[in-house]
Amino acid sequence: MTSQLTVLSEDQRDALQELMNVAMGQSADRLARLTGTFVTLSVPRVHAVTQTLDKVLTDLGIGDEPQLVTRQSFLGKLRGEVLVCFAVSGAGELAELMGYENNDVASGDELLMDVTNILTGACINGLAAQIQAMVSFGAPSLMARAKALREVLAEQIAQGYQSLVLEVRFEVASHSFTCDLLVCITDDSVAVVIEAVDKLLSEF
Amino acid sequence: MSEVSSPTLISILQQINMGVVLLDDQARVHFWNDFMAVNSGLRPEQALGKALCELFPDLPEPWLRKKLDSVFMLENMAFSSWQQRPHPFNFAGSRPITGQAQKMFQNATFFPLREADGVIRLVCLALTDATDIAMQQLELAELNALLSAEKEEQARLIKRLEETQAQLLQSEKMAAIGQLAAGVAHEINNPVGFVNSNLGSLKGYVDEVFALINSYQALIEQHGNEALKSELAALNKKADLDFLISDLAELIRESQGGLDRVKRIVVDLRDFSHVDSSEWNMADLHQGLDSTLNVIWNEIKYRADIIKEYGDIPAVEAIGAQLNQVFMNLIINASHALGEGGHIWLRTGQVDDEVFVQVQDDGCGIAAENLGRLFEPFFTTKPVGKGTGLGLSLAYSIVNKHHGRLEVSSVVGQGTTFTVWLPKTQPKAAEVASA
Numbered sequence: 083m084t085s086q087l088t089v090l091s092e093d094q095r096d097a098l099q100e101l102m103n104v105a106m107g108q109s110a111d112r113l114a115r116l117t118g119t120f121v122t123l124s125v126p127r128v129h130a131v132t133q134t135l136d137k138v139l140t141d142l143g144i145g146d147e148p149q150l151v152t153r154q155s156f157l158g159k160l161r162g163e164v165l166v167c168f169a170v171s172g173a174g175e176l177a178e179l180m181g182y183e184n185n186d187v188a189s190g191d192e193l194l195m196d197v198t199n200i201l202t203g204a205c206i207n208g209l210a211a212q213i214q215a216m217v218s219f220g221a222p223s224l225m226a227r228a229k230a231l232r233e234v235l236a237e238q239i240a241q242g243y244q245s246l247v248l249e250v251r252f253e254v255a256s257h258s259f260t261c262d263l264l265v266c267i268t269d270d271s272v273a274v275v276i277e278a279v280d281k282l283l284s285e286f
Numbered sequence: 287m288s289e290v291s292s293p294t295l296i297s298i299l300q301q302i303n304m305g306v307v308l309l310d311d312q313a314r315v316h317f318w319n320d321f322m323a324v325n326s327g328l329r330p331e332q333a334l335g336k337a338l339c340e341l342f343p344d345l346p347e348p349w350l351r352k353k354l355d356s357v358f359m360l361e362n363m364a365f366s367s368w369q370q371r372p373h374p375f376n377f378a379g380s381r382p383i384t385g386q387a388q389k390m391f392q393n394a395t396f397f398p399l400r401e402a403d404g405v406i407r408l409v410c411l412a413l414t415d416a417t418d419i420a421m422q423q424l425e426l427a428e429l430n431a432l433l434s435a436e437k438e439e440q441a442r443l444i445k446r447l448e449e450t451q452a453q454l455l456q457s458e459k460m461a462a463i464g465q466l467a468a469g470v471a472h473e474i475n476n477p478v479g480f481v482n483s484n485l486g487s488l489k490g491y492v493d494e495v496f497a498l499i500n501s502y503q504a505l506i507e508q509h510g511n512e513a514l515k516s517e518l519a520a521l522n523k524k525a526d527l528d529f530l531i532s533d534l535a536e537l538i539r540e541s542q543g544g545l546d547r548v549k550r551i552v553v554d555l556r557d558f559s560h561v562d563s564s565e566w567n568m569a570d571l572h573q574g575l576d577s578t579l580n581v582i583w584n585e586i587k588y589r590a591d592i593i594k595e596y597g598d599i600p601a602v603e604a605i606g607a608q609l610n611q612v613f614m615n616l617i618i619n620a621s622h623a624l625g626e627g628g629h630i631w632l633r634t635g636q637v638d639d640e641v642f643v644q645v646q647d648d649g650c651g652i653a654a655e656n657l658g659r660l661f662e663p664f665f666t667t668k669p670v671g672k673g674t675g676l677g678l679s680l681a682y683s684i685v686n687k688h689h690g691r692l693e694v695s696s697v698v699g700q701g702t703t704f705t706v707w708l709p710k711t712q713p714k715a716a717e718v719a720s721a
């Protein structure tokens with residue numbers, strides 16, 4: 083089977099990047115309104131996981147530190163999962179912003195789920211709107227606590243599995259908080275994205 | 287195929303076995319289905335138009351506020367899972383007879399309700415009963431914890447078994463060597479005894495013979511027979527009498543020295559094999575140390591400065607004579623390890639219920655590869671004649687018998703510390719048997 087990913091051209095990649103930029107811009111704006119704080123979503127970097135996952139993690143430079151990883155799936159024509167990598171200490175900095183009592187330890191995990199859900203929604207809804215696809219979401223869940231992402235992925239992703247990986251960094255400077263999102267789109271639904279990208283390209 | 291009518295759809299929502307609630311941006315209730323009514327005991331007319339937090343004072347308002355805000359603003363779903371928030375609504379457990387759960391575990395999904403004009407005015411809260419799954423998972427987690435605790439316990443037992451086996455092996459080795467040593471000591475003791483006494487007699491006789499010769503010579507001197515005198519002088523010279531006299535004495539002294547050494551080895555061997563001699567008493571360790579120092583003073587006084595740092599310790603239940611043996615071996619070993627102007631520290635003290643005696647030297651130290659073998663019988667690095675390699679194994683078995691520990695730490699070139707740890711009182715026989 084020839085992968086959709088292997089045929090992603092330089093132009094297509096740029097266009098995809100552009101598509102994501104627009105989506106992220108809108109999302110960041112809404113997040114800022116929700117939290118009443120200035121937030122940034124980095125310009126996403128596009129990686130096709132055609133080589134080994136290990137190599138991509140090395141490129142991303144986030145594979146080896148122990149992290150707290152959550153995930154949430156998105157379903158529909160656009161299918162995949164978002165992995166959110168937090169520092170081991172979690173997202174306590176955001177507790178107040180998200181309406182949690184600051185010192186409530188038990189709600190730490192719930193806060194992580196909320197942040198995961200909101201970021202996943204922000205990224206995927208934005209992208210889905212751009213390519214006019216309907217998506218629905220699964221509930222977020224905890225994937226690993228204090229483990230290196232490389233290890234987590236090695237355990238949970240089939241060898242040789244290919245997907246499109248978009249890397250987005252989320253930052254709330256005023257609360258010195260950052261986390262990394264890996265938006266993984268399945269190989270078979272990448273076609274939907276590419277189609278939209280081609281449409282975008284033909285419009286210029 | 288006919289379209290399903292709106293009233294039908296409403297009936298479905300009303301009767302479906304999950305909670306369906308519509309909320310506006312002030313969290314006021316706009317729809318309240320049967321599931322919610324049944325579980326909360328609030329009829330729709332009681333709920334409609336009221337703020338959810340008013341109806342359920344336990345619901346944390348900021349939490350609900352953020353959930354709704356995020357749905358309205360991001361036009362995105364929001365979730366609540368039983369794992370993080372088991373009972374958002376205080377509903378009774380859904381397994382009233384067979385379940386252990388007092389309250390219903392719930393999963394909640396909030397999603398925006400986009401109306402025909404594209405505007406979102408309401409959020410739908412869909413609540414599902416997760417009690418079954420939660421119970422299963424919690425049971426599994428409990429089982430898992432139990433299993434891993436059991437696994438840890440097993441690992442601990444296996445380790446203890448291994449240790450015990452190693453100890454057993456060690457004490458078996460000791461016992462076998464003890465028997466052997468007892469036999470050898472016994473066999474050697476008799477011949478050494480008569481050789482020693484013969485040598486004593488021999489020395490006496492030789493002294494007498496030399497005295498006799500001296501008397502003869504004095505007599506000849508007195509009688510002044512010149513011819514006899516010169517002939518005697520020639521004979522003396524030929525036999526090298528002066529040398530004979532001095533060398534014979536030397537030879538006998540050396541032989542006695544050798545025999546002493548053999549005797550000491552035999553004593554070591556005998557002590558080693560008769561570890562169970564003597565009586566249990568409350569022993570004053572300081573007194574024991576001092577008398578031991580007395581006995582061996584000659585052997586160590588030129589080599590070492592002894593520095594006593596005695597602490598405040600109680601008498602311990604012990605066989606005093608045997609502990610003295612331990613101290614003696616440790617101090618003599620330390621003195622052997624010292625070079626010019628070395629020091630030996632003798633420390634005592636108490637930590638919790640244990641008393642310790644420490645012998646530290648600033649001698650040559652012990653190579654790492656030898657540390658593990660120190661307590662083996664016959665392990666020695668000393669030249670033949672000087673070391674038997676029995677001192678420390680004897681010390682080890684004595685300390686062991688006292689339910690204590692013998693610890694060693696050493697840095698090559700800096701020195702060695704041996705520490706004897708002893709319980710203040712010996713465990714009762716019954717406890718020992720069951721331990």
Ligand SMILES: Nc1ncnc2c1ncn2[C@@H]1O[C@H](COP(=O)(O)OP(=O)(O)O)[C@@H](O)[C@H]1O
Pocket residue numbers: 615619620621623647649650651652660665666667668672673674675676677678679702
């Ligand atoms: N204080 C010490 N410093 C250095 N080496 C020591 C010391 N005590 C014991 N040893 C080492 O342990 C060996 C065994 O000691 P031991 O059982 O008393 O037998 P022996 O003294 O007859 O050799 C010694 O030969 C020596 O190498």
Ligand SMILES: [Mg+2]
Pocket residue numbers: 615618619675676677678
């Ligand atoms: Mg010795």
